[in-house]
Amino acid sequence: MQYKPHDYQRHTTQFIIDHPECAIFLGMGMGKTISTLTAIEALKHDYFDVDKVLVVAPVRVARDTWPAEIEKWDHLADLTVSPIIGTAGQRAAAADRQADIYTIGRENIPWLVKHHGGRWPYDMVIIDELSSFKNPQAKRFKALKKVRPKITRIVGLTGTPAPNSLLDIWAPFRLIDNGQRLGKFITHYRDQYFLPDKRNGQVVYSWKIRPGADQAIYDNIADITVSMRTTDYLTLPEATRQHIEVTLAPKEKKMIDTLKKDLVLDLGDDTIDAENAATLSNKLLQLAGGAIYSQDGDVIEVHDQKLNALAELADQADGNTLLVCYWFKHERDRILARIPGARVLDTKQDFEDWNDGKVPVGLIHPASAGHGLNLQAGGHIMVWFTTPWSLELYEQANARLNRQGQTEPVSIIHIDTANSIDQDVHAALARKDTTQSALIEAVAAELDQAERTAA
Structure with missing residues (x-):
């Protein structure tokens, strides 16, 4: 199938090409996968800037979605893909197979790091659903952080960057830019931008954003972040x-x-x-x-x-x-x-x-x-x-x-x-959405009129 990108997809692809470290907050349904694959194809065959690309994603997405997208589009025909899925033996064979793109379920990242040892072969890493790396204590975060110095290009993709709190974005950006913008330690980030909220004695259970700190966070990450809302760029049937x-x-x-x-x-x-x-x-x-x-x-x-x-x-x-x-x-x-x-x-x-x-x-x-x-x-x-x-x-x-x-x-x-508690859940989701909406809007891409109307 011939690929005819929308203006926002062209913008996203070029942003990935121009920024070795970047976060893409692209609204759901706006084609994060094809925009990223188009950038990979250009970086590999036009710019000769990458060799092997690793895509970290939910297992079904790694198994089905990314390979299917590569097979679907004509301009990606030269790209080969090896899903690192299945038993340990099957994963090992797939990881050692020659390919351009390797896809793996995020829970198997610790295994992959151990499998390659000091021979980490992937110079570009795509984290599909970046927000799933929000826990700095998780094994997947620690494993990827260990090999981060060996990665020359890294892209984080998500439509929900801060689903619960701006605390959630520290760990993803720690992976993206090695802590340059939000700090290398979660404790320093928390102390700088947040205040203790609910506690039981000396134990703090929740944190609230300091006045004006949200804008400071947005400003710090804006140069490597592109964000677009689905509703701003697509005409979808109203839900x-x-x-x-x-x-x-x-x-x-x-x-x-x-x-x-x-x-x-x-x-x-x-x-x-x-x-x-x-x-x-x-x-x-x-x-x-x-x-x-x-x-x-x-x-x-x-x-x-x-x-x-x-x-x-x-x-x-x-x-x-x-x-x-x-x-x-x-x-x-x-x-x-x-x-x-x-x-x-x-x-x-x-x-x-x-x-x-x-x-x-x-x-x-x-x-x-x-x-x-x-x-x-x-x-x-x-x-x-x-x-x-x-x-x-x-x-x-x-x-x-x-x-x-x-x-x-x-x-x-x-x-x-x-x-019942059902009503409490809906009220909580509505409150959380306020924080996420503010984040997305604060770093929203400012596409000029010429770019929006480009053929």
Whole structure:
């Protein structure tokens, strides 16, 4: 297929070529992959500036999306790709195979560094979904940081740079520029730009941005960052969001109230710390969904109200497919047992069948299928059985349908249990979006009129 780039794609490609270290905050559906591959092709065959390129991505994206994009476009025909996927033996063979581009799941980065030892062969590294490297204590971050001095070009790609807080961008930029702009140590960055917020004694659990510090952060990273919002450059069908609220019967509500009471009592009278708060919120989300795991791992079913609502949506779909996001495994199992034709989308064949319209109700988990997958051909109705706390996963999953190539107005439907933690989750996501929007806008690319209208 012949590639006819949009103006923002040309801008992004040239930015990558001109900046050996850069971060690309490109809106979902705007073609981060093809823009980056076009830059790689030019750097390798026109500029002779790179030899071997490593793409670090969610495993399904590394396995399916990047190889498929290379195969799709005519101008990339000379590029060869070797997905480093599978067993240790298969990964080793793929890593040692001769190719231009190597793709690998981010969880296997420590293995890859160990495999190559002191012979790190990749002079250019692409981090697809840069925000997944926000934890400086994670093995993947430490492994990539170890080989960072051997990398001459590095590009970070994401549509959600700071899904929770501006604290999240320190680690990604530590990898991008070796700490030149935001410092080499997270403690120094935190002390310079943030103030302690919530604490329990001497332990600080959250931090708030110092007045004016957000703009200072934006200014520091602006020279190596390009940012564009999807809505600024594409005309997409307008997505509508709605909430279907289910109400529990008195018996069901009493059962949940009892379980909630026991949960809180089990925690004791001490102030709830972060770990226990996370455990409690997970239990409450499970209860809102209709079932909960016991201490032994058994599933205790409490109500079917969300399942009933989902079944009604499936009946009312009138031939349209539904893409359903679940959060807990017992939700997946209960949906499969209840909804005729429901199918978990996991393999490459599953995704192809979905896009061919062969799956009436597709189930995905946003943590494993939320990034990089093009599912817009298969439908336009997204249903959240349980909405997670993560803004990044929420937005990325929605973008599987609400992206370029979608021909129908996208409907995003949330099934919420009345008077439950579901309402708290939606309020928290709305608050987090304010921070992320400010970051994206602050470093937004200022394309002049001539560039926007270039043929």
